[in-house]
Amino acid sequence: MIDVLVIGGGNAALCAALMAREAGASVLLLEAAPREWRGGNSQHTRNLRCMHDAPQDVLIEAYPEEEYWQDLLKVTGGQTDERLARLAIRASSTCRDWMRGHGVHFQPPLSGALHVARTNAFFMGGGKALVNAYFRSAEALGVQVRYNVPVDAIEMDGDRFKAARIGSERIEARSCVLAAGGFESNREWLREAWGQNADGDWPADNFLIRGTRFNMGVLLKFMIEAGADAIGDPSQSHCVAIDARAPLYDGGICTRVDCVSLGVMLNRNAERFYDEGEDFWPKRYAIWGRLVAQQPGQIGYSIIDAKAVGRFMPPVFPGMRANTLAELARQLGLDEATFVRTIEDYNAACRVGTFDHTVLDDCHTEGIAPAKTHWARPIDTAPFFGYALRPGITFTYLGLKVNEHAAVHFGGKPSANLFVAGEMMAGNVLGKGYTAGVGMAIGTAFGRIAGTQAAAAALRRPGHDAFQEKQHATS
Numbered sequence: 307m308i309d310v311l312v313i314g315g316g317n318a319a320l321c322a323a324l325m326a327r328e329a330g331a332s333v334l335l336l337e338a339a340p341r342e343w344r345g346g347n348s349q350h351t352r353n354l355r356c357m358h359d360a361p362q363d364v365l366i367e368a369y370p371e372e373e374y375w376q377d378l379l380k381v382t383g384g385q386t387d388e389r390l391a392r393l394a395i396r397a398s399s400t401c402r403d404w405m406r407g408h409g410v411h412f413q414p415p416l417s418g419a420l421h422v423a424r425t426n427a428f429f430m431g432g433g434k435a436l437v438n439a440y441f442r443s444a445e446a447l448g449v450q451v452r453y454n455v456p457v458d459a460i461e462m463d464g465d466r467f468k469a470a471r472i473g474s475e476r477i478e479a480r481s482c483v484l485a486a487g488g489f490e491s492n493r494e495w496l497r498e499a500w501g502q503n504a505d506g507d508w509p510a511d512n513f514l515i516r517g518t519r520f521n522m523g524v525l526l527k528f529m530i531e532a533g534a535d536a537i538g539d540p541s542q543s544h545c546v547a548i549d550a551r552a553p554l555y556d557g558g559i560c561t562r563v564d565c566v567s568l569g570v571m572l573n574r575n576a577e578r579f580y581d582e583g584e585d586f587w588p589k590r591y592a593i594w595g596r597l598v599a600q601q602p603g604q605i606g607y608s609i610i611d612a613k614a615v616g617r618f619m620p621p622v623f624p625g626m627r628a629n630t631l632a633e634l635a636r637q638l639g640l641d642e643a644t645f646v647r648t649i650e651d652y653n654a655a656c657r658v659g660t661f662d663h664t665v666l667d668d669c670h671t672e673g674i675a676p677a678k679t680h681w682a683r684p685i686d687t688a689p690f691f692g693y694a695l696r697p698g699i700t701f702t703y704l705g706l707k708v709n710e711h712a713a714v715h716f717g718g719k720p721s722a723n724l725f726v727a728g729e730m731m732a733g734n735v736l737g738k739g740y741t742a743g744v745g746m747a748i749g750t751a752f753g754r755i756a757g758t759q760a761a762a763a764a765l766r767r768p769g770h771d772a773f774q775e776k777q778h779a780t781s
């Protein structure tokens with residue numbers, strides 16, 4: 307019988323598999339996707355948010371634990387477990403050497419308008435290179451990997467894991483790590499979670515899924531129905547406003563449009579609906595999907611002028627471009643008169659001080675609602691640009707409740723041999739909101755913990771006492 311069964315093929319699963327194998331366990335990893343689509347949402351990532359008290363290899367200045375924690379506290383509005391959050395934060399300061407040991411490379415610090423050279427370490431080659439490196443390392447260490455195996459059921463004996471099932475096939479193991487993502491790819495479940503709004507729309511029908519099509523939440527649902535303790539609200543997720551032309555799945559990072567804070571955002575009625583300059587974009591980009599989802603028809607329009615060009619990461623696909631506001635309104639299919647009036651009202655309300663997109667500057671509006679509190683400058687310089695945006699769901703926050711050992715809980719009691727990591731438990735730390743790079747920080751920290759714990763649980767049997775002692779001595 308295999309020691310540790312890991313279910314999933316993304317960052318959390320791979321971290322767990324590598325740690326369990328390094329601890330001496332035999333490991334089998336089951337990935338639902340075919341080999342060419344392996345790596346879940348992790349293949350689309352770019353960076354990891356890292357705590358550090360002084361400049362560290364690719365990170366400039368310092369990003370101490372307390373600041374990281376305060377950032378998380380702010381975006382989650384307190385809906386977070388401080389103990390688990392701090393555990394992930396601390397682990398983010400020490401994991402990069404281990405990652406490098408498994409073939410992950412980091413880029414030199416970025417400069418410019420991204421604000422993240424201090425807080426986030428970027429993967430060379432992105433998440434695809436990271437998961438490829440981990441798969442290579444795992445296979446070199448003897449982890450068995452199977453593709454095209456969507457696990458559909460888990461067999462338990464009380465709160466102990468017994469076996470995983472894929473149709474009629476049954477795979478037993480001494481312990482198991484669940485790392486099969488959230489339920490963001492399951493459109494029916496999203497529809498149910500978001501429900502119907504007052505206009506009779508089903509908002510989730512207009513969502514695009516930014517990542518993998520394989521995170522259907524089958525095991526999340528199965529475990530909750532089997533009595534595992536759940537955490538989080540099914541309608542909470544990381545949801546970004548992305549290019550409305552994106553494909554239904556796997557549009558990834560190239561569908562991002564990052565100019566919202568430099569202009570205004572309008573809805574289908576050509577009206578503004580939220581403060582575009584509330585905070586730095588990396589701290590705010592993940593609220594805009596939800597905001598657009600609450601607008602009629604679940605569509606928004608980001609409008610900028612020539613002054614904004616060059617101040618944000620240019621979108622891969624060009625937006626609409628026009629020499630007058632009226633022409634832009636026509637191109638976007640918005641009511642021309644309302645569009646022009648909205649922009650003119652906004653322009654008249656701008657109180658321009660010293661524009662600086664790298665700080666929370668003093669350019670703001672007065673006398674309009676909603677206000678724009680920073681980076682408010684009139685949209686008055688041709689050419690004008692507009693991007694239609696739709697809610698792009700990144701990952702859901704409903705998850706399984708864990709303790710600091712990543713154990714799945716049943717009625718408040720931790721399982722001795724079933725663990726969970728990544729999106730399947732991110733809701734313990736992220737009740738709502740997001741700050742860039744935290745998904746990979748949670749997955750890396752808890753994937754590594756889950757793998758270590760699963761190995762210990764599997765090897766805690768006659769003939770393996772020495773291992774157990776070693777684990778205790780080093781934990």
Ligand SMILES: Cc1cc2nc3c(=O)[nH]c(=O)nc-3n(C[C@H](O)[C@H](O)[C@H](O)COP(=O)(O)OP(=O)(O)OC[C@H]3O[C@@H](n4cnc5c(N)ncnc54)[C@H](O)[C@@H]3O)c2cc1C
Nearest residue numbers: 315316318338346347348352353457517728729743745746
């Ligand atoms: C476009 C995009 C960009 C992102 N950028 C960043 C970033 O830069 N930094 C950051 O921190 N986070 C980012 N995220 C979020 C990040 O991807 C997740 O937080 C993280 O990858 C989650 O890792 P995971 O291993 O839990 O899930 P995943 O990587 O999604 O892996 C889940 C795995 O489980 C498999 N699976 C699902 N169901 C089953 C089943 N029943 N049986 C077997 N296998 C199954 C899937 O095929 C997949 O391999 C981004 C997400 C997207 C979509």
